[in-house]
Amino acid sequence: MTEPSAPSITGYHAHIYFDAGTLARAQALCEEAARRFALAMGRVHQRPVGPHPDWSCQLAFDAPLFGEVIPWLALHRAGLVVFVHPLTGDDLRDHRDHAIWMGAVRPLKLSIFSGEPEAAYEQ
Secondary structure, eight states: OOOOOOOOOOEEEEEEEEOGGGHHHHHHHHHHHHHHSSOEEEEEESSOOTTOSSEEEEEEEEGGGHHHHHHHHHHHOTTOEEEEEEESSOHHHHHHTSOEEESSOOOBOGGGGTTOSSOOOBO
16 A cells, blocks of 8 residues: 655745743744744734734745754744644645644644634643
């Protein structure tokens, strides 16, 4: 029996989680990452957005940069939680099955990917 082929990864999102007390640290980390690497820094959200349970800022980058960006984040995250997922075209699996966490694993609101109303946060 042959295994199904793995999905193609076109890029990654790294979500930096923070709160009011770590906002400045998170913003500085994201801005420094944007200066160092060819990536796109998203807005600094001071509220939960999408499936994310905490305030966050997204760093989006192409797959070939993974080996540079992820080790740098691991060494410079300064205690912040970082959630990383690939971009394969399957949002649910990317966030649930292919997730990489630095720091505490946080519950995500995964049901937003299935269209269920009033979704609770899930592990």
